[in-house]
Amino acid sequence: MTVNKRQMLVMVVGGWLSNFAANGQSLPNLFPLPNASGVLETYNTGNGPIDLSGPFFQSLGTNGRSCGSCHRPAQGWGISAAEVKTRFFLTLGLDPIFRPNDGANCDHNIDTSTLSGRQKAYSLLTDKGLIRVQVQVPAAAEFSVVSVANRYGCGDLATLSMYRRPLPTTNLRFLSTLMWDGRESSTQTGTQKITFATNPGDLLANLAHQSVDATTIHAQASTPPTPQQQQAIVNFEMALATAQAFDYGAGALNGYGANGGPVRLGTQTLAGFYVGINDALGGDPHGIPFTPVIFGLYDAWANPPGHDSEENDQAGRRASIARGQALFNSKPINITGVAGLNDDLNLATIPGTCGTCHDSPNVGNHSVSAPLNIGVGDLNSPLDVSYLPVFTLQNKTTLEIKTTTDPGRALITGLWKDVGRLKGPILRGLPSRAPYFHNGSANSLGDAIDFYNTRFNIGITPQEKNDLIAFLSTL
Ligand code: HEC
Ligand code: HEC
Numbered sequence: 001m002t003v004n005k006r007q008m009l010v011m012v013v014g015g016w017l018s019n020f021a022a023n024g025q026s027l028p029n030l031f032p033l034p035n036a037s038g039v040l041e042t043y044n045t046g047n048g049p050i051d052l053s054g055p056f057f058q059s060l061g062t063n064g065r066s067c068g069s070c071h072r073p074a075q076g077w078g079i080s081a082a083e084v085k086t087r088f089f090l091t092l093g094l095d096p097i098f099r100p101n102d103g104a105n106c107d108h109n110i111d112t113s114t115l116s117g118r119q120k121a122y123s124l125l126t127d128k129g130l131i132r133v134q135v136q137v138p139a140a141a142e143f144s145v146v147s148v149a150n151r152y153g154c155g156d157l158a159t160l161s162m163y164r165r166p167l168p169t170t171n172l173r174f175l176s177t178l179m180w181d182g183r184e185s186s187t188q189t190g191t192q193k194i195t196f197a198t199n200p201g202d203l204l205a206n207l208a209h210q211s212v213d214a215t216t217i218h219a220q221a222s223t224p225p226t227p228q229q230q231q232a233i234v235n236f237e238m239a240l241a242t243a244q245a246f247d248y249g250a251g252a253l254n255g256y257g258a259n260g261g262p263v264r265l266g267t268q269t270l271a272g273f274y275v276g277i278n279d280a281l282g283g284d285p286h287g288i289p290f291t292p293v294i295f296g297l298y299d300a301w302a303n304p305p306g307h308d309s310e311e312n313d314q315a316g317r318r319a320s321i322a323r324g325q326a327l328f329n330s331k332p333i334n335i336t337g338v339a340g341l342n343d344d345l346n347l348a349t350i351p352g353t354c355g356t357c358h359d360s361p362n363v364g365n366h367s368v369s370a371p372l373n374i375g376v377g378d379l380n381s382p383l384d385v386s387y388l389p390v391f392t393l394q395n396k397t398t399l400e401i402k403t404t405t406d407p408g409r410a411l412i413t414g415l416w417k418d419v420g421r422l423k424g425p426i427l428r429g430l431p432s433r434a435p436y437f438h439n440g441s442a443n444s445l446g447d448a449i450d451f452y453n454t455r456f457n458i459g460i461t462p463q464e465k466n467d468l469i470a471f472l473s474t475l
Contacts, residue, residue, distance in 0.1 A: 026051050030262070032245070033074040037431040037473040038253075039246040042073055042170060043262035046239040055229040056169075056236045061219025064096035067211075067233065070131065070166045070218065076242055076429030077170040081129040081440065088126050093118035097125070101220055102132045105152035106161070124152075124387065128440035129433075130163040131218075135181070138188070141414035143393045146401070150389035162406045163388060164438050170242040171265065171426050174273050174360055175203060177369035180422045180438045183412045184210040185369065194369060196275040196285040207234045241266025242429045244474050249317030250301075253474050256318065257300030260474050264297075265362070265428060273360060277367045280352075280359045281345075293329045294355035295362055298322045298471070317470065324471025327464055328354045333456050339373035340421050354452075357424050364427030364475070371421035375455050376437045377406040378420065382454035383441040393419060406439060431473045445472045 026049040032039040044050050050073070057068040071077045079097075087095050092115055100107045104121040111117030124130040136159045137145055145157045154161040164180055176194050178184035184191050184206050191209050192202045208230040215221045225233070243262040246252055253260025276285045284290070301322040335341060335350040341357075342350060350356070357372060358364040366372075375381055379390065388405035395402075395416050402419050410418040422438050430436070435443045442448040449468050453460040460468070 025053055027073060030245070031073075033432070035074070035244075035432045038244055038248050040074065040076060040242065040429060040432045041245040041262050042077070042240050042242040043266040044239055045241055045266045050240070051236070054236055055225060055232045059096075059219065060215045060225050060229065061221035063099045063101065063220045065099065065219045066096075067169065067214060069095070069097045071169040074432065076432035077168040077240065078166045078433040079129045080433050081127060081435055084129055085126045088119075088122065093122060098122050099220075102134070102218060105132070105163075106150070106154035107132075109153050124163055128163075128387070128435055129165055130440050131166060133162045133164045134159050135162065135183070135411040136160075137411060138414040141410070142397065142416040143395050143402075143410070143414075143419070146392040146394045148389055148391055152389075155389070160391060160407065160411065161389065163440075164406070165435070165440050167425060168242065168429060168433065169237045170240040171363065171428055172203070172207065172237050172240070173200065174363045174365060174426055176275055176360075176365065176367055177371075177423050178203075178206045178210055180425075181409045181412050182369055182371060182423060184213070186412050188412050194275055199275045204234055204238070207237060244429065244431055247317065247321070247474050249314065249470070250321055250474070251314050251318075253297075258318075259297045259362075273363065273367070275368060278359045278361055279368055280356045283368060290359065292353040292355040294358060294360070294364060295325050295328055295471075297362060298325045298474070302326075320467050320470040321474055322471075323464075324467035324469070327460075327468050328358075328471060331458065331460070331464070333452070333458055335456065337375070339417065339419070340371055343417065358427060360426075364424075366424045369423070371409040371418065371423055373408070373420035373422070375420075376441060376451070377404055377408070377422075377439055379403055379405065381441060381451070383437075383447060383451050385439065385441055388439055427472070428475050430475050445469045448472075 028049050029044045029047065030041045032041060042050060057066050059066050070079055072079055075083055084097065087097065097103055098118060100110060100112055103125050104110055105124050110121040112121055148155040148157060150161065183189050185194050191206045192198065194202045211230045211233045212224045215225050241262045243260065243265050244253060245261040254264065276283050278284060278290055280290050282290060298321050301318040330353060333352050335352045335356060336348065342348065357366060360367040379385065385405050391404055391407055393402045393407060404420045407419050409421040430445065436448045442451055446465065446469055449460060449465050452458060
């Protein structure tokens, strides 16, 4: 099946109209939600419509927020900065996402009584889609926090304020750790590490625990959600599979023998998953060797047939997407200076590809918990990080100093080697939820590729960059 541009336009306009008509009660299964490069769909693996009235979308706290304030179907169950900006203008900054506790750059010395005051107070949320995440420095940490430079205030030394992007609440069965810093999959917080032997029980328990924390922190609830509400939230999240389904240039992403879109992802026909699958360090529990060929969605498009001129346009786009997939699977990257790889393996250079770190087949996260510091939060990142706070940490034993914009995993484990380490997220649904990386420092997929090209000196040509963007935009 393929769709021409006129059909696509009709679909998109139709989609918008029925969005207004949907009345917030439920979303038809596989409802087309348009974004800049095509249409995103969510497949309810339980079949039937996607219920928008359960506890996930109810205000369970005191500030009017629900999980759905920050985890939105059309934004791949996260948020995009563009949509948040629109929400700000439509509600004059009064939508429940705009709450001082963690929606504002800082919760004190702000004026939220006027529109201009709110514009200023919520600038990181509207510009970058960032939420303020507070984590206490563990008492037994191997380091102390010497100073915090935070231009918005919130420079406390004992409880640090980081600014992070909401992670999608879909495709969750592929997770090997919960939250950017894995804190909801950590003994330190009373949750458990996700392992092959204990999955999916570990994940389900962690998600229930996370739903309590999210309700008391983001929604400022004084009482936690009931066990029934927790269960309903976890069941709801676990049933969702989300992916881009149509591309304005290429048509249906499951057309001409391709396997894009959420149904294949949700029915597991392609993306069989278990914790440790295809582990890049040889830890696959079934002993199957690692392959860098992570994505096989568009193999059939390497030489797509063309018919009339519109079909030829589409064929060109399909070929570009297939080339982008091949680059993801094979472009050599010399991995250097990555904490969690080069230091742990004691190798100055590791010959790799995108899939060395994004190793889950057709999903793209890391299939085991493997917090890494690729430099996204370092002060010398090739992308602008000047809007973020700077933390200066000192090792209590060696007196060595590290500076970072986000200490990451180190605030959970207290370990010096974990400074700046964060998880590699799932790569499906990308085009609906810009900007990228935990701190939103890549405004577009092109910026993310530029980051890698500069950071690892890959030598990506302009044509290769276009092909990689075309591919990532179909995930
Ligand atoms: C104010 C915005 C906001 C609200 C409201 C919110 N979240 Fe989140 N959510 C976030 C942010 C930010 C993160 C990432 C934080 C981090 O990793 O440090 C996140 C992460 C998550 C994750 C982790 C996904 C992964 O890949 O690890 C899950 C699951 C989740 N939220 C579920 C929920 C649920 C359930 C609710 C409602 C009870 C909720 N969230 C309410 C902002 C929000
Ligand atoms: C050395 C490990 C490593 C390699 C190699 C790597 N990545 Fe990543 N990737 C990560 C980690 C870790 C993150 C999360 C970083 C952060 O946000 O701080 C990430 C994040 C991303 C994101 C952002 C996702 C989001 O939801 O914000 C994209 C897109 C991405 N990578 C694409 C690629 C592509 C394309 C390649 C190959 C050119 C690649 N990665 C190579 C480890 C890696």
